[in-house]
Amino acid sequence: MKIKDKLLVAKIGGNIIENNEALDSFLQDFSKVKGPKILIHGGGKSATKLASKLGIKTEMIDGRRITSAENLDIVVMTYAGLLNKTIVSGLQKYNCNALGLTGADANVIVANKRPVQFIDYGYVGDVTTVNKDTLKGFIDLGITPVFCAVTHDTNGQLFNTNADTIASEIASAMSTDYEVALFYCFELKGVLENIEDKDSVIEHIDLEKYSELRDQDVIADGMLPKLKNCFDALHKNVNKVHIANADFIKDNSIKHTTLSL
Amino acid sequence: MKIKDKLLVAKIGGNIIENNEALDSFLQDFSKVKGPKILIHGGGKSATKLASKLGIKTEMIDGRRITSAENLDIVVMTYAGLLNKTIVSGLQKYNCNALGLTGADANVIVANKRPVQFIDYGYVGDVTTVNKDTLKGFIDLGITPVFCAVTHDTNGQLFNTNADTIASEIASAMSTDYEVALFYCFELKGVLENIEDKDSVIEHIDLEKYSELRDQDVIADGMLPKLKNCFDALHKNVNKVHIANADFIKDNSIKHTTLSL
Numbered sequence: 327m328k329i330k331d332k333l334l335v336a337k338i339g340g341n342i343i344e345n346n347e348a349l350d351s352f353l354q355d356f357s358k359v360k361g362p363k364i365l366i367h368g369g370g371k372s373a374t375k376l377a378s379k380l381g382i383k384t385e386m387i388d389g390r391r392i393t394s395a396e397n398l399d400i401v402v403m404t405y406a407g408l409l410n411k412t413i414v415s416g417l418q419k420y421n422c423n424a425l426g427l428t429g430a431d432a433n434v435i436v437a438n439k440r441p442v443q444f445i446d447y448g449y450v451g452d453v454t455t456v457n458k459d460t461l462k463g464f465i466d467l468g469i470t471p472v473f474c475a476v477t478h479d480t481n482g483q484l485f486n487t488n489a490d491t492i493a494s495e496i497a498s499a500m501s502t503d504y505e506v507a508l509f510y511c512f513e514l515k516g517v518l519e520n521i522e523d524k525d526s527v528i529e530h531i532d533l534e535k536y537s538e539l540r541d542q543d544v545i546a547d548g549m550l551p552k553l554k555n556c557f558d559a560l561h562k563n564v565n566k567v568h569i570a571n572a573d574f575i576k577d578n579s580i581k582h583t584t585l586s587l
Numbered sequence: 588m589k590i591k592d593k594l595l596v597a598k599i600g601g602n603i604i605e606n607n608e609a610l611d612s613f614l615q616d617f618s619k620v621k622g623p624k625i626l627i628h629g630g631g632k633s634a635t636k637l638a639s640k641l642g643i644k645t646e647m648i649d650g651r652r653i654t655s656a657e658n659l660d661i662v663v664m665t666y667a668g669l670l671n672k673t674i675v676s677g678l679q680k681y682n683c684n685a686l687g688l689t690g691a692d693a694n695v696i697v698a699n700k701r702p703v704q705f706i707d708y709g710y711v712g713d714v715t716t717v718n719k720d721t722l723k724g725f726i727d728l729g730i731t732p733v734f735c736a737v738t739h740d741t742n743g744q745l746f747n748t749n750a751d752t753i754a755s756e757i758a759s760a761m762s763t764d765y766e767v768a769l770f771y772c773f774e775l776k777g778v779l780e781n782i783e784d785k786d787s788v789i790e791h792i793d794l795e796k797y798s799e800l801r802d803q804d805v806i807a808d809g810m811l812p813k814l815k816n817c818f819d820a821l822h823k824n825v826n827k828v829h830i831a832n833a834d835f836i837k838d839n840s841i842k843h844t845t846l847s848l
Contacts, residue, residue: 350743353717379641379643380640381724401667402668402669402672402673403637403665403668403669404664404668405667405668406664406667406669406672406687407664407665407669407671408652408660408663408664409694410667410668411663411667411689411691411737411745412663412745414689414692415691415693415743415744415745416740416743418691418694418739418741418743419741419742419743422691423694424691424692425688425692425693426687426689426691426692427686428669428672428675428687430675430676430687431672431675431685431686431687432684432685432686432730433679433684433730434720448775460630460728467693467721467724469693475673475847478676478679480680481680482676482677482679482680482839483676484673484676486778521727543609544704563828568807575626
């Protein structure tokens with residue numbers, strides 16, 4: 327059996343992106359990681375700020391943005407425009423040959439409009455396909471793909487899609503060809519037992535612990551969907567999944583959360 | 588001597604981009620062109636509109652945008668975000684495997700900040716390098732690159748760069764490997780002798796005629812820099828240069844302007 331090459335799939339959240347110094351420091355660290363890598367970024371806070379400046383209402387349900395046509399425009403301007411290109415040029419500065427992508431670019435991520443059940447999320451897409459061969463083609467050219475949280479339906483419609491989910495789907499799809507490590511990087515140290523205590527990191531979460539955490543209702547709202555994305559990836563053969571502070575990218579020994587089945 | 592493959596480099600202007608039907612029709616026609624192709628788009632009017640909504644002043648000198656830091660953000664949001672991704676997803680709809688790019692993406696176009704002489708244009712970049720091998724790598728993957736008018740300096744700074752110039756520079760750089768045709772597509776039929784008469788197309792412009800036109804002061808302001816870009820491309824071995832209506836992409840027999848040395 328051929329030994330697979332390693333691939334890092336890292337996702338960074340809004341609190342890193344919106345702090346110029348924290349972002350620059352992360353991008354420098356990320357650029358130093360050897361071997362193939364893919365970056366995925368969020369940016370919800372910037373989108374909300376721009377919407378507010380333009381007098382457009384932002385409606386969130388369970389941390390998910392209700393994406394009207396005009397909110398979609400804002401999402402695309404912010405995620406695919408300002409944030410993605412700031413990150414791409416920031417990586418080029420450190421000689422990392424970044425290529426910014428939405429799912430529409432080179433048709434890399436296809437999604438379906440989320441069906442209306444109880445809530446109409448608007449132009450929100452659920453990922454159906456990651457074109458891993460195209461992504462591998464970019465990586466083989468020495469390129470580092472940088473994804474924002476926008477997908478498309480191949481019929482001319484763009485969608486807002488959760489960045490954590492995109493990271494999980496990309497990591498899963500690439501695991502056929504690579505030994506994939508998936509890092510969710512944010513401002514905290516990991517999954518916290520007690521949100522008031524920034525040091526109360528749960529260092530290992532397996533399926534049993536995950537089930538316990540869901541039942542106990544102790545972890546923050548936004549963390550449950552993130553954990554679901556982690557376990558989805560593990561179920562689809564991603565080798566390692568970590569939730570950690572952005573510094574984890576340069577120092578794998580710091581306290582963090584490791585997920586396993 | 589090896590016969591070179593043909594490459595189409597087409598630029599579309601703001602009046603096509605900002606009309607949904609005209610844009611969709613152009614993208615459908617463009618997607619039908621066989622063989623390798625590259626699209627470049629402008630979008631100044633959309634940027635001005637967004638600036639105005641945000642209460643940010645737009646200052647133009649000789650048709651060039653004075654690009655302050657906040658104007659640059661607007662340019663990047665509009666060109667690289669909304670317009671570029673609308674065009675990319677619009678091409679994917681017609682099975683054209685488009686990939687949206689700024690110059691920072693995969694480091695394809697490097698520029699220098701325009702030096703201040705009489706006017707400080709702000710974050711405006713003059714192209715120094717087009718990385719033609721990377722572009723060829725994309726084309727070899729079956730991809731159609733779609734450029735917006737944003738470049739970078741490899742040191743983390745994005746720039747606003749004239750889309751006509753980007754088209755000319757790309758066409759010139761690619762002419763080493765391809766037999767390149769460069770089309771400037773817009774809402775008029777070509778270069779007009781009399782701007783009041785939409786039918787007064789000058790069908791051929793060579794260097795002598797170009798010199799005459801510059802002296803006579805008969806053609807519209809924005810057209811002179813466009814003509815300069817055309818002749819720059821011809822001097823750098825681009826095979827054919829045309830200024831034409833967007834319909835020229837599907838019907839090469841319509842009345843238009845052809846440039847030659």
